[in-house]
Amino acid sequence: MKILITGGGGFVGARLARTLLARGQLNGRSIRTLVLADQIAPPADLLADARVQGRTGTLLAQCDDLHHEPFDGVFHLASAVSGECELDFDLGMRSNIDSTRALLDALRASGQASGVPARLVFSSSVAVFGPDASVPLAARVADDTLPAPQTSYGVQKLVCEHLVADYTRKAYIDGRAARLMTVTVRPGKPNGAASSFFSGIIREPLAGVLSVCPVDDQVSHPMSSPARAVEGLIAVFEASREAFGGRLALNLPALNVRVCDMLDALEEVAGPKVRALVRFERDARIAGIVANWPAGASAQRAKHLGLAPDGSFTDIIRQYIADCRQRPDAAQTLAGLAG
Amino acid sequence: MKILITGGGGFVGARLARTLLARGQLNGRSIRTLVLADQIAPPADLLADARVQGRTGTLLAQCDDLHHEPFDGVFHLASAVSGECELDFDLGMRSNIDSTRALLDALRASGQASGVPARLVFSSSVAVFGPDASVPLAARVADDTLPAPQTSYGVQKLVCEHLVADYTRKAYIDGRAARLMTVTVRPGKPNGAASSFFSGIIREPLAGVLSVCPVDDQVSHPMSSPARAVEGLIAVFEASREAFGGRLALNLPALNVRVCDMLDALEEVAGPKVRALVRFERDARIAGIVANWPAGASAQRAKHLGLAPDGSFTDIIRQYIADCRQRPDAAQTLAGLAG
Numbered sequence: 001m002k003i004l005i006t007g008g009g010g011f012v013g014a015r016l017a018r019t020l021l022a023r024g025q026l027n028g029r030s031i032r033t034l035v036l037a038d039q040i041a042p043p044a045d046l047l048a049d050a051r052v053q054g055r056t057g058t059l060l061a062q063c064d065d066l067h068h069e070p071f072d073g074v075f076h077l078a079s080a081v082s083g084e085c086e087l088d089f090d091l092g093m094r095s096n097i098d099s100t101r102a103l104l105d106a107l108r109a110s111g112q113a114s115g116v117p118a119r120l121v122f123s124s125s126v127a128v129f130g131p132d133a134s135v136p137l138a139a140r141v142a143d144d145t146l147p148a149p150q151t152s153y154g155v156q157k158l159v160c161e162h163l164v165a166d167y168t169r170k171a172y173i174d175g176r177a178a179r180l181m182t183v184t185v186r187p188g189k190p191n192g193a194a195s196s197f198f199s200g201i202i203r204e205p206l207a208g209v210l211s212v213c214p215v216d217d218q219v220s221h222p223m224s225s226p227a228r229a230v231e232g233l234i235a236v237f238e239a240s241r242e243a244f245g246g247r248l249a250l251n252l253p254a255l256n257v258r259v260c261d262m263l264d265a266l267e268e269v270a271g272p273k274v275r276a277l278v279r280f281e282r283d284a285r286i287a288g289i290v291a292n293w294p295a296g297a298s299a300q301r302a303k304h305l306g307l308a309p310d311g312s313f314t315d316i317i318r319q320y321i322a323d324c325r326q327r328p329d330a331a332q333t334l335a336g337l338a339g
Numbered sequence: 340m341k342i343l344i345t346g347g348g349g350f351v352g353a354r355l356a357r358t359l360l361a362r363g364q365l366n367g368r369s370i371r372t373l374v375l376a377d378q379i380a381p382p383a384d385l386l387a388d389a390r391v392q393g394r395t396g397t398l399l400a401q402c403d404d405l406h407h408e409p410f411d412g413v414f415h416l417a418s419a420v421s422g423e424c425e426l427d428f429d430l431g432m433r434s435n436i437d438s439t440r441a442l443l444d445a446l447r448a449s450g451q452a453s454g455v456p457a458r459l460v461f462s463s464s465v466a467v468f469g470p471d472a473s474v475p476l477a478a479r480v481a482d483d484t485l486p487a488p489q490t491s492y493g494v495q496k497l498v499c500e501h502l503v504a505d506y507t508r509k510a511y512i513d514g515r516a517a518r519l520m521t522v523t524v525r526p527g528k529p530n531g532a533a534s535s536f537f538s539g540i541i542r543e544p545l546a547g548v549l550s551v552c553p554v555d556d557q558v559s560h561p562m563s564s565p566a567r568a569v570e571g572l573i574a575v576f577e578a579s580r581e582a583f584g585g586r587l588a589l590n591l592p593a594l595n596v597r598v599c600d601m602l603d604a605l606e607e608v609a610g611p612k613v614r615a616l617v618r619f620e621r622d623a624r625i626a627g628i629v630a631n632w633p634a635g636a637s638a639q640r641a642k643h644l645g646l647a648p649d650g651s652f653t654d655i656i657r658q659y660i661a662d663c664r665q666r667p668d669a670a671q672t673l674a675g676l677a678g
Binding site: 089093101132133134135143144145146148149150155158159162163165166169170172245246247248250301 | 440471473485489497498502504587589640
């Protein structure tokens with residue numbers, strides 16, 4: 001079968017690609033071609049696989065060609081991220097809504113030509129949830145909690161959830177939307193995202209570097225390891241329509257943890273000296289943003305698909321450490337552990 | 340002030356225009372110009388008013404010019420209707436989503452030039468609600484019931500609700516979305532809409548014509564008279580942001596009535612002979628569609644704005660009769676009453 005991953009050069013997309021290549025099959029059919037479309041080139045290890053085609057450029061520009069290229073399966077992960085969408089509204093509308101529509105229309109055209117609607121998994125986000133003056137934020141957002149996005153990114157994800165549902169109802173595609181929780185621990189540098197610290201307070205200390213936590217240690221948030229996120233996307237792809245259980249998006253499993261739980265786990269895995277590298281310095285702006293995020297999530301429909309959250313935050317940290325050890329910069333990223 | 344009504348030539352739009360012209364003011368400011376944009380020309384009585392400008396053409400084509408034309412207020416009612424959107428998916432996407440985005444972008448541009456974001460009321464619809472395998476349909480849909488649209492029209496309305504909310508959060512406009520209930524009694528001929536009979540079983544007997552009811556008499560539905568719908572749109576426009584109470588859409592008030600209640604009201608107003616002109620002939624296709632519609636709605640936020648549903652269905656029928664009496668074809672439309 002021929003699979004497309006949009007955003008296939010990104011953190012989750014590249015991991016999904018590696019997982020699919022290692023499995024060799026999806027839904028019982030062997031994967032012959034894996035197209036990774038992204039604005040950046042996919043990592044070299046992926047391009048080295050004979051089954052992989054990298055395509056570099058904006059998704060919007062690539063969609064014209066996709067009208068005549070049937071895919072058996074699509075994972076649509078490409079997205080401008082939350083911070084970008086707040087800074088540049090038009091970029092977000094174009095990258096997230098226009099690109100998704102162009103992709104859906106391309107799949108509709110190629111599916112109508114081939115007679116088989118492409119199966120598509122759309123990665124939505126827990127960012128569809130937020131409080132509104134008209135409705136308080138649930139302590140734990142569920143599959144059927146009323147979305148009230150607080151950001152343009154969240155609105156755009158929610159809009160696409162409903163477009164995917166309607167293209168599916170029309171049988172143009174066989175689409176499913178799954179909401180990713182905050183995926184952590186992300187490798188790399190801190191970025192401007194308000195959620196950056198959720199990875200930073202683990203990643204930096206493990207590298208022997210001081211990290212500042214801008215919120216108090218009782219702040220709670222729904223998290224997922226990258227491996228669990230990828231597992232969820234694949235399970236949603238492989239689910240029958242009946243098992244998926246509706247047109248609407250589902251939540252992927254979340255480990256609901258407080259900052260203090262995260263730091264306890266860090267100490268358990270890496271010792272008190274590493275934990276001591278996290279300093280608390282409240283940032284009112286970030287704390288204000290985070291206060292509008294769900295403190296937790298449930299994932300009843302995902303549970304019916306056999307999906308479970310990470311067992312503990314120590315599992316998530318150990319997964320990150322294992323990932324780092326496979327990379328050339330392991331010594332640097334895990335410098336804190338050496339001490 | 341200068342007001343724009345998109346869909347200003349339609350049933351609700353023209354009535355809104357007449358009401359605004361009769362009031363002469365909105366939110367305490369006198370109405371100097373009322374632009375009615377529609378694919379069809381507005382009724383002659385409206386064009387005869389010196390304050391009215393009719394503009395004929397698709398909204399999408401008209402939006403380019405609106406970038407440089409500031410409006411103090413906009414009622415965005417223009418829409419392809421439910422049946423059309425199911426038959427022609429692209430028409431619905433273009434007429435409902437693309438046109439709304441073009442309008443919002445035009446208002447954003449003119450508002451940024453003038454320094455004052457235009458106030459906008461978007462007419463959404465009870466069609467955003469429906470059942471899904473993942474969530475049963477509430478017996479009475481509330482402001483904060485999870486929307487699960489069953490139709491492309493409903494999806495498109497829901498998408499626009501969230502775009503209006505986000506353009507408002509960004510202060511590009513001062514927007515509010517209000518969900519209209521099924522507006523009845525509509526004048527004119529039966530049309531292909533599945534909801535057509537809700538008007539037909541009143542309108543046709545009053546004209547002395549036989550009408551077929553395709554569902555059983557226990558079917559219940561949230562209704563509104565045209566006058567109450569217009570009153571709701573104006574109240575939502577005039578509400579302060581605090582009184583509107585959130586970013587998300589609200590339900591306008593509904594009179595929740597069963598078909599048998601409607602016919603009892605018809606008999607009360609027009610006598611048993613007129614009622615006897617309604618014959619029951621179940622249509623499985625229409626009954627199936629209607630079974631997926633909400634049986635009722637509540638409107639808590641609208642109530643806080645001082646809005647109430649019609650007092651009874653006899654009130655709704657009497658409003659229709661009074662409207663007919665002002666029209667040149669009164670004798671024909673009310674031929675059943677004469678007997």
